[in-house]
Amino acid sequence: xxxxxxxxxxxxxxxxxxxxxxxxxxxxxxxxxxxxxxxxxxxxxxxxxxxxxxxxxxxxxxxxxxxxxxxxxxxxxxxxxxxxxx
Numbered sequence: 001x002x003x004x005x006x007x008x009x010x011x012x013x014x015x016x017x018x019x020x021x022x023x024x025x026x027x028x029x030x031x032x033x034x035x036x037x038x039x040x041x042x043x044x045x046x047x048x049x050x051x052x053x054x055x056x057x058x059x060x061x062x063x064x065x066x067x068x069x070x071x072x073x074x075x076x077x078x079x080x081x082x083x084x085x086x
Contacts, residue, residue: 043076 036055038045047055058077066073 037074037077039074041076042074 033046035044036047036057037043038054039056040054045055056074058073063073065071
């Protein structure tokens with residue numbers, strides 16, 4: 001009898017976790033903004049999906065590649081006083 005109780009509890013947890021995950025996805029999609037490099041303004045800005053062609057996402061791998069090849073990141077990507085420019 002106790003094994004059945006455990007099985008029902010696990011199903012309940014999985015059901016509620018799935019509902020929680022769905023609610024969080026909706027919430028985060030409407031609240032969280034993603035920063036990206038704005039090519040037109042030449043500075044970091046919040047990503048606007050309606051102007052996706054104006055934005056560049058610079059990943060950590062891309063930054064490591066810049067450092068390896070000696071290439072500087074785009075103007076306005078990092079503050080001038082950062083360790084990159086010195």
